[in-house]
Amino acid sequence: MNATILTVDDSRTMRDMLRMALTDAGFRVIQAEDGLHGLDVLRQEMPEVIITDINMPRMDGFGFIEAVRQDAKYRAVPILVLTTESDEEKKLRARRAGATGWIVKPFDPVKLVSAIRRVAA
Amino acid sequence: MIEKSPHDLAREAEFVAFRAGGLEFCINIMSVREIRGWTPATAIPRAPSYIRGVINLRGVVLPIVDLGVRLGLPGTEPTARHVIIVAQVGERAAGLLVDSVSDILSVEDTSIQATPDVASNLARTFVRGVIAMDGRMISVITLDNVLPAMELEAA
Amino acid sequence: MDPMAEIRLTFFQECEEQLTALENGLLGMQEGSADSELVNAVFRAVHSIKGGAGAFKLNTLVSFAHVFETALDKVRSGSIVPDADAMKLFLRAADALSDLVSASRDGAVLDTAPYAAIEEEFDALLGGAGGAAEDDDFQSLDFQPVTTAFSGEDAAPEATTAPARSSFLIRFRPLRELFAKANDPLALFRELTRLGRLQAQCDIKNLPFLDTMEPEDSYLSWELRLESDCDIAAVKEVFDFVDGDCDLSIEVGLPAQPAVMAAAPEASGPPPRIVQDGQADVAVPPPSVAPLPAPAEAEAAAQPKASARTAVQPTIRVDLDRVDRLINLVGELVINQAMLTQRVLHSSHVRDREVTSSLEELERLTREIQESVMAIRAQPVRPLFQRMSRIVREVADATGKDVRLRTEGEATEVDKTVVELLADPLTHMIRNAVDHGLETPEQRIAAGKAPEGTVRLAAAHRSGRVIIEVSDDGAGINRPRVLQKAIANGLVPPDSQLNDSEIDNLLFLPGFSTAQSISNISGRGVGMDVVKRSIQALGGRISIASSPGQGSTFTLSLPLTLAVLDGIVVTVDEQTFVIPLTAIVETVKHEQSRIHHVGEHSFVLRVRDVLVPLIDVGAELGVRPPANQVRSGVAILIETANGSRSALLVDNIQDQRQVVIKSLETNYKRVDGIAAATILGDGRVAMILDVDALVGLRHHDWSSTEIPFAKAS
Numbered sequence: 001m002n003a004t005i006l007t008v009d010d011s012r013t014m015r016d017m018l019r020m021a022l023t024d025a026g027f028r029v030i031q032a033e034d035g036l037h038g039l040d041v042l043r044q045e046m047p048e049v050i051i052t053d054i055n056m057p058r059m060d061g062f063g064f065i066e067a068v069r070q071d072a073k074y075r076a077v078p079i080l081v082l083t084t085e086s087d088e089e090k091k092l093r094a095r096r097a098g099a100t101g102w103i104v105k106p107f108d109p110v111k112l113v114s115a116i117r118r119v120a121a
Numbered sequence: 122m123i124e125k126s127p128h129d130l131a132r133e134a135e136f137v138a139f140r141a142g143g144l145e146f147c148i149n150i151m152s153v154r155e156i157r158g159w160t161p162a163t164a165i166p167r168a169p170s171y172i173r174g175v176i177n178l179r180g181v182v183l184p185i186v187d188l189g190v191r192l193g194l195p196g197t198e199p200t201a202r203h204v205i206i207v208a209q210v211g212e213r214a215a216g217l218l219v220d221s222v223s224d225i226l227s228v229e230d231t232s233i234q235a236t237p238d239v240a241s242n243l244a245r246t247f248v249r250g251v252i253a254m255d256g257r258m259i260s261v262i263t264l265d266n267v268l269p270a271m272e273l274e275a276a
Numbered sequence: 277m278d279p280m281a282e283i284r285l286t287f288f289q290e291c292e293e294q295l296t297a298l299e300n301g302l303l304g305m306q307e308g309s310a311d312s313e314l315v316n317a318v319f320r321a322v323h324s325i326k327g328g329a330g331a332f333k334l335n336t337l338v339s340f341a342h343v344f345e346t347a348l349d350k351v352r353s354g355s356i357v358p359d360a361d362a363m364k365l366f367l368r369a370a371d372a373l374s375d376l377v378s379a380s381r382d383g384a385v386l387d388t389a390p391y392a393a394i395e396e397e398f399d400a401l402l403g404g405a406g407g408a409a410e411d412d413d414f415q416s417l418d419f420q421p422v423t424t425a426f427s428g429e430d431a432a433p434e435a436t437t438a439p440a441r442s443s444f445l446i447r448f449r450p451l452r453e454l455f456a457k458a459n460d461p462l463a464l465f466r467e468l469t470r471l472g473r474l475q476a477q478c479d480i481k482n483l484p485f486l487d488t489m490e491p492e493d494s495y496l497s498w499e500l501r502l503e504s505d506c507d508i509a510a511v512k513e514v515f516d517f518v519d520g521d522c523d524l525s526i527e528v529g530l531p532a533q534p535a536v537m538a539a540a541p542e543a544s545g546p547p548p549r550i551v552q553d554g555q556a557d558v559a560v561p562p563p564s565v566a567p568l569p570a571p572a573e574a575e576a577a578a579q580p581k582a583s584a585r586t587a588v589q590p591t592i593r594v595d596l597d598r599v600d601r602l603i604n605l606v607g608e609l610v611i612n613q614a615m616l617t618q619r620v621l622h623s624s625h626v627r628d629r630e631v632t633s634s635l636e637e638l639e640r641l642t643r644e645i646q647e648s649v650m651a652i653r654a655q656p657v658r659p660l661f662q663r664m665s666r667i668v669r670e671v672a673d674a675t676g677k678d679v680r681l682r683t684e685g686e687a688t689e690v691d692k693t694v695v696e697l698l699a700d701p702l703t704h705m706i707r708n709a710v711d712h713g714l715e716t717p718e719q720r721i722a723a724g725k726a727p728e729g730t731v732r733l734a735a736a737h738r739s740g741r742v743i744i745e746v747s748d749d750g751a752g753i754n755r756p757r758v759l760q761k762a763i764a765n766g767l768v769p770p771d772s773q774l775n776d777s778e779i780d781n782l783l784f785l786p787g788f789s790t791a792q793s794i795s796n797i798s799g800r801g802v803g804m805d806v807v808k809r810s811i812q813a814l815g816g817r818i819s820i821a822s823s824p825g826q827g828s829t830f831t832l833s834l835p836l837t838l839a840v841l842d843g844i845v846v847t848v849d850e851q852t853f854v855i856p857l858t859a860i861v862e863t864v865k866h867e868q869s870r871i872h873h874v875g876e877h878s879f880v881l882r883v884r885d886v887l888v889p890l891i892d893v894g895a896e897l898g899v900r901p902p903a904n905q906v907r908s909g910v911a912i913l914i915e916t917a918n919g920s921r922s923a924l925l926v927d928n929i930q931d932q933r934q935v936v937i938k939s940l941e942t943n944y945k946r947v948d949g950i951a952a953a954t955i956l957g958d959g960r961v962a963m964i965l966d967v968d969a970l971v972g973l974r975h976h977d978w979s980s981t982e983i984p985f986a987k988a989s
Contacts, residue, residue, distance in 0.1 A: 010320070013287040013328040020279050055320045057313075069456075078458045084327070100458045101517030106331040118467045118517060119459060163961040164851060165940075166897035166947060175944065175953060175961045180608045182953045182961055184944040213943045271945045 003048035003120060004028045008038040008064060010056040018051060021109040035059025039067055042074065049120050050079045054090055062097045069098035078119035132230040138259055140220040142194025145259045147226060152209045152264060156222055159203040169269055173218055185216040186267055193243040210264045228252055233261055287328040291377045294321040296662050298370050303665060306363045319348045334380045343395045344369050347402060362401055369394050371666055441505050443529035449497035454521035467514045472504025599652050603839055606649045607936040613642045614957035650837050655695050657735045658686035664706045664733055671710040678717050678727050679710050684734035690742045691837045694814055701810040705746045705830055706731065713748035713828055742836055747829035753822040755779045762788060780820045784808045812968060842934050843964065846926040848894045852962040854935055854954055859914045859967040864923060866911040877902035881911055881923045892925045896970055897949055916968045
């Protein structure tokens with residue numbers, strides 16, 4: 001499977017970890033550093049799945065998801081949010097904004113891939 | 122005994138033989154980086170007499186040691202025929218000014234003999250042993266002390 | 277490197293950045309900025325460290341960061357308004373977090389007591405209202421699904437030994453919200469097939485006629501039979517993401533084989549449930565087809581002023597080795613370009629105008645490439661300055677002083693190595709400023725000053741160098757005491773008559789303080805002579821200005837780069853030397869009438885009305901023997917780091933040019949009076965003079981003209 005995944009996270013560490021796990025699983029990975037950057041990347045790329053962090057400078061995950069869902073072109077692109085275990089409130093807000101699912105940090109590469117499978121068309 | 126064991130092979134080394142101050146010496150080829158012709162050196166203030174100065178070796182400032190003088194032998198005025206052996210000396214690199222490079226010797230450890238007792242103190246600092254070969258006496262030298270010591274910054 | 281180790285490295289690098297952002301933000305908050313983006317940035321920094329630490333199982337770090345983050349979250353939500361004490365606690369916590377990060381990185385054994393103490397203070401701050409950040413405010417709301425205990429034949433709890441084959445009956449009706457979130461029933465079914473054998477039956481009875489059908493709505497439902505040896509939790513996990521966006525029921529049928537019963541149903545995870553709350557969810561507004569906001573616009577909207585410095589500039593990370601290799605190569609290019617120019621211009625038959633102008637163009641390009649390449653190594657002094665605020669806090673705490681650090685010009689860029697090598701001397705100067713420069717609050721009040729002292733740390737570019745000033749508004753240098761101490765330490769004779777500046781400069785003399793070694797320069801009690809030497813080793817100079825009752829200012833002047841230097845090329849006894857331009861005041865007329873013989877091989881030159889020592893560079897460097905007759909030549913008036921002046925006598929001046937600095941120490945050793953080497957246009961090496969050392973070879977370098985006691989030594 002050579003699907004493209006956009007990861008949006010301001011932490012280089014997290015981006016690197018995601019990239020490692022995802023490329024190992026055979027995905028093509030493109031990256032953005034925050035929500036605005038993510039929107040920029042989306043002007044040139046059409047990823048199969050988007051993974052986004054919530055706490056980011058400039059535009060956070062909620063804002064990013066809302067902006068993506070507002071564009072008809074991206075309405076069907078699944079978006080997974082990265083949250084910490086106990087963050088039910090964030091999970092809920094993310095879903096309200098239009099997130100498809102979530103990945104709990106620190107993530108397990110196997111669960112990461114299975115979460116992607118569950119949403120990827 | 123025809124076959125050498127790997128152990129024996131490991132003990133064989135190659136040496137670059139050269140003449141300096143009228144005598145024959147050699148150094149382990151592993152420490153030699155290149156051999157080039159003499160180019161005029163820039164004097165270093167307050168350097169010992171055996172330091173000819175520094176040259177520009179492709180952007181690196183390389184000190185030149187007049188090996189004959191360093192070994193307590195008469196020095197020579199270098200000409201275009203003289204040779205610089207660029208060698209690794211610990212962490213540093215140095216150019217050794219010698220009269221000429223003669224050949225590369227393949228020598229087994231066991232054929233290196235101890236330095237004769239008659240050698241001078243200076244010679245004993247540098248000479249690690251002697252190779253007798255085809256009627257030649259070639260001193261194996263170590264470069265450990267060939268450059269002046271790195272001093273700590275004066276307070 | 278193993279990729280995980282590499283990411284670990286990245287993590288700790290990033291921690292450094294986050295810690296900087298954290299401190300930055302906290303200091304901004306302390307200054308009274310109520311900007312919510314600032315608080316967010318502070319929160320994010322801690323949150324981000326926690327996140328990465330979790331991935332590397334750095335549990336101590338995670339739990340400390342968590343407590344810290346919880347408190348910051350309260351600030352963010354407005355439930356705590358941080359007062360001065362709270363801000364101090366945050367800053368201390370930031371320092372502790374920084375220590376914890378270092379310890380985690382180095383795998384050091386930790387004394388957890390200080391962290392526990394801070395955690396307790398946080399508990400007190402939160403006033404027992406505590407709890408984790410995420411747990412209280414939004415306790416579940418409508419997210420909690422309606423759960424009903426799974427009734428029926430007490431179905432297959434998890435088998436602990438052999439997996440039992442179960443049959444699951446799943447009724448699934450997606451709601452339109454499910455599609456709005458880009459979930460796809462097919463993906464879910466595909467996932468179910470990974471668990472076992474799946475039979476799906478689609479129910480289309482709710483499908484309306486085409487003319488009444490809403491394209492965005494959901495009309496289908498499914499009945500799925502799954503034969504699997506997994507437990508019900510695994511089946512439910514598949515539907516995790518669509519929880520609330522569908523009607524779902526999962527029933528466990530009779531196992532295909534008798535199951536081995538588990539000890540207790542509780543052990544099999546959450547109780548089975550039927551989920552039915554989909555309708556409660558707020559309907560998704562009809563999707564509007566709005567284009568993505570234009571980047572500039574969105575950026576402007578999303579970015580308050582205060583966060584401008586956090587704006588993301590596209591960057592790449594490059595190995596320093598690669599940059600340095602490039603810098604070396606460009607250095608070669610500069611030398612080769614100079615050699616080429618020199619050779620072409622010296623061979624008369626090709627002196628044609630086009631060749632000359634091409635050579636000039638080449639020189640311009642080469643210079644431009646060189647400058648651009650150097651700029652890669654340039655870094656703002658900000659991180660360095662930020663480290664100093666911690667030093668100020670620590671020394672202020674230790675000495676019971678009230679201190680505010682003001683920084684200016686943090687964006688000033690200097691070569692990376694210069695920045696790095698400045699850390700120790702600067703640390704020491706800052707410590708000194710707080711410890712010795714500033715008075716206690718009581719003394720300040722008595723002197724009619726504000727109880728809070730100020731230390732100012734400023735950077736600026738000035739004529740090709742970077743100037744760094746460390747100043748305090750303290751009592752100023754106590755000159756009588758300094759002189760007394762210098763006399764007691766035998767540095768100057770008891771009857772010395774020194775002017776103010778000469779006394780101030782005594783501070784730089786080795787042996788003035790009780791300094792012992794270079795290694796503990798960042799510790800206390802190390803002398804300013806060590807600071808001065810470190811600055812000089814960087815090609816810099818340091819000077820003092822002090823006024824009683826108003827404070828002292830130390831000024832550092834440093835080169836922007838350690839790679840090139842502007843100098844004049846001179847000849848001494850047919851050898852070529854370079855004198856750094858920064859040391860040169862002017863060239864002076866060198867007439868017999870202005871020169872006075874003051875002792876064996878000793879001359880002074882009168883420059884206007886001042887007598888300065890005349891130093892024969894050739895004799896000083898041992899190039900030629902000293903003479904009792906003044907040679908002909910050119911005198912160059914120079915100023916050493918402490919402002920004293922001398923004249924250097926050389927045979928003639930060839931040229932003024934920029935030269936590439938080459939280390940003499942790499943392959944040789946340090947030579948007194950020589951700063952470094954360079955390679956000139958003819959391909960030969962030339963020595964760059966260290967004028968301060970050259971002057972110091974003859975005189976104590978803290979005073980300008982003749983010093984009687986200096987001769988005795």
